[in-house]
Amino acid sequence: MATANKNLSDYDKTTIPNANKFRFGIVVSEWNDTITEGLYQGAYNALIDNGVLPSNIVRWDVPGSFELIYGSKKMQEQMVNAVIAIGSVIQGETKHFDFVCEAVSQGIKDLNVIRETPVIFCVLTDNNLQQAQERSGGKHGNKGTEAAIAAIKMAELRKNS
DSSP states (O other), X not given: OTTTTOOTTOOOGGGSOOOTTOOEEEEEESTTHHHHHHHHHHHHHHHHHTTOOGGGEEEEEESSSTTHHHHHHHHHXXXXXXXXXXXXEEXXXXXXXXXXXXXXXXXXXXXHHHSXXXXXXXXXXXXXXXXXXXXXXXXXXXXXHHHHHHHHHHHHHHHHO
């Protein structure tokens, strides 16, 4: 397991660019909301911790992880420096999991290739609820925190390129 010995919430603040002038969009799936709310809180707290003003964080909710693609595309049009796409897909008994995970991964990748505003992939694709809980504020920390730090770094990269 990739996160077995890693806390997703750990970062060295001295390596994070100054984010107080950046504006971020966060698109949050309503499906598996106990997980996605934890991820959102981790992302929001990390942005605030690194100087982002609350008024420079825009949140939109979408019904499920599949809808993150369209929501992120529209968020890119909102004069943000980076977008964080937050979702949770948990393995079930059908192949639906595979189709949703593949589509969301490819869709967000496509937005990053085609458009100028970076979209950070913060979609948990876990085998069970316990794994999702452990990565959304549990024993492995919070993938939302990690996504926010990536968003700050990518916003800085975009600014400097």
